[in-house]
Amino acid sequence: MKKLISLGGAIAIAIMTATIGHAETVNVAVATNFTAPMRAIAEVFEQATGHRLKLAFGSSGKLFAQIQNGAPFQVFLSADGVKPEKLERAALTVPGSRFTYALGTLVLWSATPGFVDDKGEILTQGDFKHLALANPKLAPYGASAIETMAALGVKNQLNPKLVLGENVSQTYQFVATGNAELGFVALSQVIKDGRIAEGSAWIVPAELHSPIRQDAVLLASGKDNAAAQALVDYLKSGKAAAVIRNYGYGLPH
Amino acid sequence: MLSQANLTAILLTLKLAVIVTLLLLLVGTPIAWWLANTRSRLKEPIEALVALPIVLPPSVLGFYLLVAMGPNGPIGKLTQSLGLGTLPFTFSGLVVASVCYSLPFVVQPIQNAFAAIEGQLLESAATLRAGPWDRFFTVAVPLAFPGFLTGGILGFAHTVGEFGVVLMIGGNIPRETRVASVQIYDYVEALEYADAHWLAGTMLGFSFIVLLTLYLFNRGKKSPL
Numbered sequence: 041m042k043k044l045i046s047l048g049g050a051i052a053i054a055i056m057t058a059t060i061g062h063a064e065t066v067n068v069a070v071a072t073n074f075t076a077p078m079r080a081i082a083e084v085f086e087q088a089t090g091h092r093l094k095l096a097f098g099s100s101g102k103l104f105a106q107i108q109n110g111a112p113f114q115v116f117l118s119a120d121g122v123k124p125e126k127l128e129r130a131a132l133t134v135p136g137s138r139f140t141y142a143l144g145t146l147v148l149w150s151a152t153p154g155f156v157d158d159k160g161e162i163l164t165q166g167d168f169k170h171l172a173l174a175n176p177k178l179a180p181y182g183a184s185a186i187e188t189m190a191a192l193g194v195k196n197q198l199n200p201k202l203v204l205g206e207n208v209s210q211t212y213q214f215v216a217t218g219n220a221e222l223g224f225v226a227l228s229q230v231i232k233d234g235r236i237a238e239g240s241a242w243i244v245p246a247e248l249h250s251p252i253r254q255d256a257v258l259l260a261s262g263k264d265n266a267a268a269q270a271l272v273d274y275l276k277s278g279k280a281a282a283v284i285r286n287y288g289y290g291l292p293h
Numbered sequence: 294m295l296s297q298a299n300l301t302a303i304l305l306t307l308k309l310a311v312i313v314t315l316l317l318l319l320v321g322t323p324i325a326w327w328l329a330n331t332r333s334r335l336k337e338p339i340e341a342l343v344a345l346p347i348v349l350p351p352s353v354l355g356f357y358l359l360v361a362m363g364p365n366g367p368i369g370k371l372t373q374s375l376g377l378g379t380l381p382f383t384f385s386g387l388v389v390a391s392v393c394y395s396l397p398f399v400v401q402p403i404q405n406a407f408a409a410i411e412g413q414l415l416e417s418a419a420t421l422r423a424g425p426w427d428r429f430f431t432v433a434v435p436l437a438f439p440g441f442l443t444g445g446i447l448g449f450a451h452t453v454g455e456f457g458v459v460l461m462i463g464g465n466i467p468r469e470t471r472v473a474s475v476q477i478y479d480y481v482e483a484l485e486y487a488d489a490h491w492l493a494g495t496m497l498g499f500s501f502i503v504l505l506t507l508y509l510f511n512r513g514k515k516s517p518l
Contacts, residue, residue: 178483
């Protein structure tokens with residue numbers, strides 16, 4: 041009987057290793073603005089490597105708080121550079137693993153066709169009631185929007201018209217529902233097949249604001265996880281770069 | 294210490310909760326009375342409609358309100374035709390949204406209290422030639438007082454604690470729509486945990502005191518909760 045059990049165990053183990061191979065599962069915390077490209081990347085990555093990704097989407101601030109309090113994530117894709125750096129200083133990451141996986145592109149967008157001109161002159165004319173942007177205290181896209189308005193010299197006159205979304209997703213909602221006539225959102229939200237899908241937009245020139253660096257980091261709990269390391273490598277690869285560009289993000293040189 | 298920004302948010306929250314509670318007592322009482330006494334087939338559908346905010350995630354309610362009150366939504370078209378503009382991003386918008394959100398918390402206790410009044414009492418009052426309004430105000434309302442108290446306190450407390458709906462339609466404007474719950478969220482997201490603790494702790498203490506008062510008052514009575 042004992043023999044039979046151990047034989048059964050051996051067969052079970054053999055079957056498991058045969059089907060799964062060296063596959064492992066990674067829990068990945070992803071900033072909401074990167075949802076669509078990350079889903080696309082995950083699909084290709086899983087097929088190519090056999091590893092499995094469990095993606096958790098949320099605002100970077102919330103994910104940061106969860107990681108700090110022991111959430112079981114191995115990789116963190118933040119919407120900014122600040123939070124991965126803070127985790128690094130708190131010794132919660134694998135040293136030297138932080139890198140920029142995408143550069144956000146800011147766009148002034150309206151759901152109404154022809155409302156935003158392709159030079160952003162609408163901002164100086166100011167013929168609207170509400171201008172939506174992500175809360176500059178919380179979201180890099182919001183901070184860049186403020187910098188852009190300051191660079192154009194229209195910040196003070198536009199101040200009373202600003203409405204803040206908690207992040208770019210909500211800002212997008214404010215504009216998409218027409219409650220705000222226009223707003224600063226991420227290009228990735230309004231681009232489809234390389235074109236602005238609907239409404240009208242002005243892609244804010246990069247020199248008007250500091251770069252929107254989105255950093256990723258390998259967390260301490262992912263140190264010995266082969267799949268986590270594989271994902272980090274994959275995010276730096278040319279294949280991932282093509283997907284990331286396709287969704288309206290830039291990449292560091 | 295509570296910062297100036299926190300005090301501003303608390304005062305705005307209290308102003309919102311007071312206005313919403315008064316409006317809810319005004320709007321909720323006839324609805325509760327009708328629901329407690331009607332035999333109409335519409336009773337259950339209306340009851341279900343009133344109870345919706347209890348089961349719906351605030352993000353769903355907030356999203357529909359954002360769409361409905363927007364320039365292309367039915368409420369938005371109405372307010373625009375009345376020359377009021379649109380409601381999102383304004384204090385009035387928060388009041389309207391909070392009334393929708395907190396309605397069941399006021400209507401249900403009052404409805405239960407009305408339903409618990411024995412029919413004989415109202416009939417006796419009628420035989421003593423009390424008119425319908427007289428019967429309502431001098432018999433029904435005093436008897437249902439615990440229900441009004443519970444409803445008022447719950448409506449107030451829920452409006453203070455509301456977060457999802459305000460976040461969806463508020464626009465986070467200081468002194469206009471940035472209420473305490475939104476402010477706490479901002480602090481946590483911005484990793485300003487000390488400020489978050491001050492405001493969150495104040496809210497926690499406040500909520501406990503409100504509920505304690507309610508339970509102490511209801512002690513020994515049949516609670517309509």
